[in-house]
Amino acid sequence: MKHLVNTWFAEQLSEHGMYTNYLADHHPKQMPCLEIRFIDWEKAAETARRLEMRLVAVWATEGGFHEQDEGTYVYMSFAHPEHRHALVRTLLGKTRREIPSISKHYIAASRMERHIQDMFGIEVTNTPDERRWIKHEHWPEYAYPLLRSFDRNTRMERAEGEYPFVQSDSEGVYEIPVGPVHAGIIEPGQFRFLAVGEQILNMEQRLGFVHKGIEKSMQGRTAEQGVRLAARVSGDSTVGHAWAFAQACEYAADIRVSKRTSYLRGVLCERERMVNHIGDIGAICNDAAFSFMHNQCLRLREDMARQHARLFGHRLMMDTITPGGVTIDLSQQESSELIDDTRQLAAEVEHLRTIYADNPSIQERVIGSGSVSISDARDIGLLGYAGRASGDYPDERIEEAYPPYDDLDVNVPQGKLGDVATRVWVRFEEISDSARMIIQLLENLPEGDIQTQWHAPEAGVSGFSAIEAWRGEIACWLRFGENGVIDRYFVRDPSVINWLGLELAVREVPVPDFPLNNKSFNCSYSGNDV
Amino acid sequence: MMRILKQLVKVGTITEPLGDANNDIEQVGEKLEPIIRKRFAGSLAIRAVDAGSCNGCELEIHAANNAYYDIERFGICFTASPRFADMLLVTGPVTRNMETALKMTFDAMPQPALVVAMGDCAANCGVFGRDNYAIAGAVSDIIPVDVIIHGCPPTPTDIIRGILTALES
Incomplete structure (x- = not known):
């Protein structure tokens, strides 16, 4: 590095x-x-x-x-x-x-x-949008939770008010209110569609429903306690968030983790990328009634979850990363078992990919739906697969090349059209590239300790990290206080930015194609609302 | 089409018998009248509400629907409308911003409705804690709960066991 x-x-x-x-x-x-x-x-x-x-x-x-x-x-x-x-x-x-x-x-x-x-x-x-965001209308005006003077335990009374959604009084425009409780088994948030006939004129998001006060709640925790909370900023991206948190702590404390630790973190993170992409590809197909793919992908996802439970002690790989190390180690035999498993998984995905690519009914739905141009992607700063599908490739694994990625070549798939089909294509490409990297990391797994002694830095020292999690770059900033506890924490999930990409993508898209687009971005609500 | 059929034959039936729960399942509510239990038997519609979860629990509810666990073989299905739902499956600590939506969903259900609080956060606010301005409380602080499934997140087997506990006990 x-x-x-x-x-x-x-x-x-x-x-x-x-x-x-x-x-x-x-x-x-x-x-x-x-x-x-x-x-x-x-x-x-x-x-x-x-x-x-x-x-x-x-x-x-x-x-x-x-x-x-x-x-x-x-x-x-x-x-x-x-x-x-x-x-x-x-x-x-x-x-x-x-x-x-x-x-x-x-x-x-x-x-x-x-x-x-x-x-x-x-x-x-001089802002274009003065409305409240996380602080919903029922919060009292005086409540500013991140001020030191605001007690974290405050029970706020309920105020009255209504959120002013964007409206249109043009002839033929109607509204479709959605949420916060959605029809499926997903996180809560509100969408307000303005539509004309079948076409979406404007889709507006209103989030903050799962705001859990994580930034405030982190204050006063030690790094070891804090990482458990950071791992739950967004449960599907638990490795990414825990790694970003741990790395920011390690930078602040000037601790270098062992090479073995960083290799194992890389394996965890790439497995997380694979498992989520597989799940999402299935879910996108399911939204176009191609349930065969959905069931096959759910099966592969379950196989991975079981492998993770066996090797890493948790189906979603939660709490495997700590400041200064990892909690899991792989024996020679476990490592070769994981190599075989990854190789076989990648082969299965490739096989399913040929079925997906040859299926006209799904292709008809995904090709050309919800395009985001490269200039729009750059204006918004779209991250991860959403940015790559449009032809912009911010990737921390290359830009920042933190270990273990300094030892690897990351092949970033380069899309162009920025539609649902390209976002799916990028995900397929990333699955196979992640599999390749996992195998390379495991075959060259260095010897060494998996935990470096953690010691908190002096009060007032801050650290910043940027980790390429499966959705894209997670940025994390934190500052230590007295007695080794965290005084301030800020985290920006890639969803904070990518939600805007979805709003833009679905303009002029037929309403029934919204779920496809939504899944192709699959932004986190919890990561956005913290 | 041939390739799809071939793949289906190759994978075959992978559904497994239901295993034992890994995490604690607590029966907290009143037991249902046997007559109601009988009416639910063989068919149970669930409305899932994320009242503030990190999305980890949702992933495991999805997994309970996969071919290995196949929750539908027990006559359990997930519904979009609370109006047809017999059971409310709630995940997450209830955030202040979701409190009203959760109450409204519960009120929209035909009574008696079963409520299952799923996951450590739903049980006791978990890692996010009760001493938190953004959290209204655990699920049982907001609506009456029948069964609590512990775990962070509970496994698909725990989820199915918990739901069956709410029905059968």
């Missing part, structure tokens, strides 16, 4: 007349955090956009230990395919409670800014 200080973004900002200062207590150095002046906030975003960086996240935090009582900070982080990640932060001070919106430059910032507004009471000015 490259451990050089990444100075590129700071140089670019200073060329544009902005003063920057490296934060000493932020790690890792290859993803530096730059302090900028408040007046440069929007200009920094504009510069990043002009440099063709993508927005990773925007978030806020209250002053911690080195900057006791100094007020609130807002952060944003960007990534560039060559020059990688850089974080920027600015101080709002004790009295200032507003920040200019950067959503003019990055549309995906809008929801994250609304989150800041809901959680901290910081007014985002």
Whole structure:
């Protein structure tokens, strides 16, 4: 891994007349955090956009230990395919409670800014969307949960109010309200369709129903306790979230995990990618009444879950990653068993793929449905398979090349059309590439310990990590407090950004094709709502 | 088509006899009158509601529908409308933002309705904790619960065992 200080973004900002200062207590150095002046906030975003960086996240935090009582900070982080990640932060001070919106430059910032507004009471000015997001209408106005003065145990009374959905009074436009309890066995959220005849004119999402106060709840936990919570940010992406959390902790504490640990983490993460893609391909086919594929995929998914229970002690591989290590190890025999299993699985998927590809009734439904152009994908900053299907390929395994991916070649499938068919195609490609990498990792599994002694860093030290989980990049930032406990935690699931891709994709799509599109993105509600 | 048929023949029937539960299943509610039990027998419609889960429990409910467990062989099916549902299967700690939706779903069901709280979060708020502004409580704090299935998440066998417990005990 490259451990050089990444100075590129700071140089670019200073060329544009902005003063920057490296934060000493932020790690890792290859993803530096730059302090900028408040007046440069929007200009920094504009510069990043002009440099063709993508927005990773925007978030806020209250002053911690080195900057006791100094007020609130807002952060944003960007990534560039060559020059990688850089974080920027600015101080709002004790009295200032507003920040200019950067959503003019990055549309995906809008929801994250609304989150800041809901959680901290910081007014985002010049924003296209002032509505509440996570904080539903029945929360009292005064409730700003991430302020230090807000007790985590607060029982809030219920307020009255209604969420103002986008409306249309054009002739022939009707509304279809959906949710929060959906028809299937899925997570809750509201969709409001505006439709004309069969075509969707606009689909609006309204999320936040499964907001569990995870950011607040993380405060005061040790890293070892916290990783169990992080593993449940989104249960289908448990390895990805636990890894992102553990890696941020390890960066902050300057702990390097053993090569064996990182190889095993890679195996877990790629197995998670395979199992979810297999499940989703089946579910997409099921939404087009191709139940054969659904049942076959469910069978393979179950085979994998049982293998995971046998080898890793948990069907979904929960709680296998800890700060500094992994809780599971593989013997020589188990390792070769997993190699055989993975190889056989990949072969079965390839076989099913030929049946899928030759089936006209499913192809008719998926080809050309819900296209997202490459320029739209870049504007939104779509991640993972959603971005790759449109021809944009942000992939942390290549950009950041954290271990074990520094020892591997990741073949990122390169789509173009950005429709349901391409998103399915990308997933098939990723399944076979993940299988190849799992086999390579297991065949070359280095000897060594699976746990490095964990010790928390000093109070005030922060860490940032970006992990390519199965849905795409998970970004995680955290700061330690006194006595080795976590003081602040922020996590951005790829769904926060990819939900916007779905809204765009289903415009002018017939209403009955919405489920296909929805499944092809399969964004997490829980990961979005935290 | 030939390839589909060939694949079906090759895989064959993989459905297994139901195993023993791995996690605890707690009977907490009043027992049902035998007459009602008899009426449910052979046919039970379930409305699943995620009241705040991490989606882990949902994955395992899906797995209970796969060919290995084949929950439908017990006459159990999942329905989209609470109006036809005999049982409410609730996952997750009940978030403040889902509390009303959960109550409304329960109220929309014909009574007597069975309620199964599935997973450690539904049982006791799990890792998210009760001391949390965003969480209204465990499922039993919001609506009456008949059976609790523990586990994070419970296995498909636990889920089916738990549902049968609610029906049979």
